Amino acid sequence: MTGSDKQGEGSSPSTRATVRDVVIELVRELGMTSIFANPGSTELPMFRDFPADFRYVLGLQEAAVVGMADGYAQATGNAALVNLHSAAGVGNAMGNIFTAFKNQTPLVITAGQQARSILPFDPFLSAAQAVELPKPYVKWAIEPARAQDVPRALERAYHIAMQEPRGPVFVSIPVDDWDQPAESHERATVSNSVRPDPQALAKLGAALDASRTPALVVGAGVDRAGAWKEVVQLAERHNARVFVAPMSARCSFPEDHRLFAGFLPAMREKIVSLLDGHDVIFVLGAPAFSYHVEGTGPHVPPGAALYQLIDDPNVAAWTPAGAAVVGNVRLGVLDLLARAAPGARPLPEPRPKPPRAEPSPVMSVAFALQTLAELRDPNDVVVEEAPSSRPVMQRYLPFTKSSTFFTMASGGLGYGMPAAVGVALALPNSRVIGLIGDGSSMYSIQAIYSAVQMRLPITFVILNNQRYAALQEFAPVFGFASDDPVQGTDLPGLDFVSLAQGMGCKGLRVTDAAELAEKLKEALEAGEPRLVEVVVA
Structure with missing residues (x-):
């Protein structure tokens, strides 16, 4: 039975819509009809009468399942639906759940749970603390109190996954919930982007306009927000050198561009050295900064002012210096571009090209x-x-x-x-x-x-x-x-x-x-x- 078969109130018990029917219709409306999974016993009822317009994407191990869903969600820009097998499957997947959290990838992760009636007896293949297992690397986790709450929990999970900063969420679903009766509900519409504070952006824009030697540092959040074109325009407006933030997981600026200056390493002293000579450093869509080893000294060159535009308030909270503005990166850059153009600046020196690599007996x-x-x-x-x-x-x-x-x-x-x-x-x-x-x-x-x-x-x-x-x-x-x-x-x-x-x-x-x-x-x-x-x- 699919969502199109569900009956209204007053129908006989045999034809009334089930939790599975309502979930299938909800998932269809949310555009999550590709389900990334590795099958397990406690998940089988979810896939009975599998709809013809859905796609089951099989991975041979749960880490591969989550990795495939991560790539798919990043490329489509919509949350992907993942199904894992109880505690064992979640455990296998945790490495890539951690990566999805760091990638800010929207994933709705479901996991099977044993039947509610036998949970007090610690049954085989149950998850004793299902909600706690994936924490702290999911934005939200729940095992609904009633079977009838499963559809609304999944809808809430979707909205939380898609809200910036995006990320994975987790819903544990007992195996006997799927065939329980449920009533359909009207789906809510939620805006997922927050515009940065205008006054804070005005101060940032004024600092950029007054700068003699500005530098931009771009991270994955630029590409994630669809702000590639706008950031190029901003760099060209200010003739600012553009660096890539340490450990950035996406490309956020054309690396053949005249203003491209290269990549910052995840080491404090080297970052300061490479940014030396710039009086305003503007970090977009990235932490300021990600480090890999312990360092000492200042986080930015002496005399430089640090500004940051980031969609994650948690990242903004630990920024060690300067001023951070929280909100959608593209909306913030659009507001900066709406300002009057600053005075002309000279072009900075271009990045030197590497020497050609030559063939050798063992290839480099x-x-x-x-x-x-x-x-x-x-x-x-x-x-x-x-x-x-x-x-x-x-x-x-x-x-x-x-x-x-x-x-x-x-x-x-x-x-x-x-x-x-x-x-x-x-x-x-x-x-x-x-x-x-x-x-x-x-x-x-x-x-x-x-x-x-x-x-x-x-x-x-x-x-x-x-x-x-x-x-x-x-x-x-x-x-x-x-x-x-x-x-x-x-x-x-x-x-x-x-x-x-x-x-x-x-x-x-x-x-x-x-x-x-x-x-x-x-x-x-x-x-x-x-x-x-x-x-x-």
Whole structure:
């Protein structure tokens, strides 16, 4: 029985609408008809009489399920519906739930719960404290008090997930709730964006107008808010150099633009050094700043004023200096653009171009990514999870269009491969490239199976350096000598071509730099899932 079959008040018990009927109709109205899931016993009644206009997206492990939903939600801009299996499934998924929280991805996560009548007896596959399990990395969590409250709880969850700052929410649903009678209810409409305070923006705008050497620092919130074009206009109006915030998970400014100045590292002293000489620093859609290691000294250069426009009041609350304005990034930038144009400023010095990477007996990461950059179309979408290669990527693989780059804001692995599947599912007319490290790929490599089953145009490029390179390169920060081995960081013996073929995906291994361009081109043009393992130094 679907939502269209539900009966009004006064119907006989056998034909009256059930919780499942009302939920199906609600989910349809909210545009969440793709359900990302791995099946479990306590969720089966949710999917009985599955509607023909819905799509069940199967992931072979719960982490892959959430990663796919994350990529899909980011690419569509709407919340994605996830179904997990009780406490065990939520536990498996927690790494990517944490990443979705850091990515500010709107996800409505449901999990099955045992029947209410046997919950007092601690039954098999129950969740003793279902609501507490995903905290603190969901915005809201509930197990409704009655079966009849499930539809309204899901609607509330959707609105909370979509309100800025966006993020995942969680609803635990007992297995016997789905067949209980329920009454339909009228869906509410909620505005999800808040305009920043005009007086605070006026002060920010005045500081920008009076600045001699302004700098913008952009983060994922710019792209998330759809403010790419407006931020470019703002930078050009002020002739401001534009940096990317540390650990930003999306591309928020064209990296071939005359004003683009590069990427800030997650280290306090280096941030201050790179921003030195700017008298006003304006951070948009990002924390000010994300650090990875302990640092000392000021957070901004002496004499510089820091301003921030951010959609997350929690982030604004810990900003260590300056003035933060909370609200939707695009609406705030539009208000700044509505001000009278400031006086002309000279153009800053352009960012120097990196030297060309040349072929070598064992390919460098720079050569591999330079080759990929020359082959990909600017509209191709790259989903990256190769942490040790990211600094090289930032020099040799530029992104010039909105919503063409995604990575994880959490630092947790296992996101990239399934997220690439979700992005490809959301953007059926785009080619997607999953740029993944060899170590990262093994966290959610089951995503290849989902890509094959749905025949998605994804090219998985595995950069294989046979190690957790990021850890080895980071070790000196924690006192390791140059010749001191870092335990557990070598990864010999992995055969990614065989792993791909075992899930039905054609794959090949490239060790010769002279063959790389041809093999990558063939994979990108295949129109189906392909894996290219590139052996790099």
